[in-house]
Amino acid sequence: MTHAPKHPKAPWRNFYGRFKGKGLRPSQEAYLQEDLDTLSPGPVDWDSNPERRPLDLGALFGGAPVWLEIGFGGGEHLVHQAARNPGIGIIGCEPYINGVAMLLGKIRQAGVTNLRVHPGDARDLFDVLPEASISKAFLLYPDPWPKKRHHRRRFVTPEHLEPLARVMKPGAELRVATDIPDYVRQTLVEVPRAGFDWLAEGPSDWRTPWDDWLSTRYEQKALREGRVPHYLTFRRQG
Template sequence: MSNQLSQRPHRNFYGRLKGKALKPSQKAYLSEDLTALSPGAVDWHTNPERVPLDLAGLFDSRPVWLEIGFGGGEHLVHQAESNPDIGIIGAEPYINGVAMLLGKIRKAGVENLAVHPGDARDLFDVLPEASISRAFLLYPDPWPKKRHHRRRFVTPEHLEPLARALKPGSVFRVATDIPDYVRQTLEEVPRAGFEWLAEGPKDWREPWGDWISTRYEQKALRECRTPHYLTFRRKD
């Protein structure tokens, strides 16, 4: 492959990479645990040719789920504990959230997780086609200003590679408390090759049966915003 093709593409990144100072314990989680949990093939320095991830080797041939932007990791660890027969990859560029997740992984003792501490688009570059069985996008950054809507995840730049990575028939769940994010999601996700699985209002007003409320949802409820739970299926 030529140098031009193997070079990392220029991608604007919007949002925080780091917040307040990390606690000593969180620094220890990052230095002691993160490398072993990270799928190394995502790193552009070690895999400039973008050789696809060996998901079968990573998770012992178990089905693989993906959470995009896991925040503090509550939902990711909950799903890993509840589904030991699957493997889950979490992608999150906010290092404070990554440190929080690592602490939860230690406490829970789950071993079916992998962590990509960076941009989900880099992960999409190395996910094999039709390799992911379920995906989650839970309370993503709303980018409320209209001129910033192109920064949202529910745009072709993100949805097209996600659709490529998902198996036909797999489920994509989106949770948000922002009405305009709901509107854009319902417009853009079907265009990327998904169908919305809703037959009535309860299908987007009530959480999924295996749901665990996250800190972002609790904040939305305190501020009197209404959560929406949208379920899509990847078309054949």
């Protein structure tokens, strides 16, 4: 368990996970030094924004609809969606700095300009996103926390889902992909409680990937190890 540095006004939030893994390559260090500040969505951390002033998404993306990916891993899906949808603004959120560095390299390679990156806890980003501002959100292969006593650490708990619901527009789409059957169960219980409808009429709706899906490295690992992906689509009520 890690406790991120906190401003005196900040709520106490436990963070269960890693901020950094093995050493970064010199090129990745350069990406972080040269690109990360420019790609920030704005003042998200408590030291720079202690009053939690909402981000000006209109100025950030020129009035385009805004999507959000929570925990983008290595960033391949995030860059794929940005390249496929140049008229959309997308914010990616990921506390693991190695994944952030990988994403920055992919952004340079792809040349996409409609992405912003928050290298930290999604809950801090939720604090400064305007209400009903997100048109689509992705939660793809989140940390499964397989032990039962750790299920409260999962993203699909009220601590995360309630603020996510607040920042999503009525009718906005939430996509969840996971290969963990018990995570599917918890998702189908908790996400509707937070104000979402599950859009499924038959088994193909959760067995078949979305038309614009890009299989991630985490999914490829799951398939190699014999686990079955599930693709769950929800719509924000209201």
